[in-house]
Amino acid sequence: MDDTAIITILAIAGVASVLLYVVKGFLDQVPEVIESAGRIRVSWQRFKRPDLPASADDQEPPAAA
Numbered sequence: 001m002d003d004t005a006i007i008t009i010l011a012i013a014g015v016a017s018v019l020l021y022v023v024k025g026f027l028d029q030v031p032e033v034i035e036s037a038g039r040i041r042v043s044w045q046r047f048k049r050p051d052l053p054a055s056a057d058d059q060e061p062p063a064a065a
Helices: 003-048
Strands: none
Touching: none
């Protein structure tokens, strides 16, 4: 095996490694984006209909004494 083949294999492995790192970073952010989209949807519905009560998730827990 000559040097060009070894360098090519190492380059492909490096690109694959970086690609997997980027994909993992993207997939780690997906749940947060989905939760944020849900909060935006609820806020938009309350904006359109202000007579709706606030959900229990929006209320802060009582302060400890």
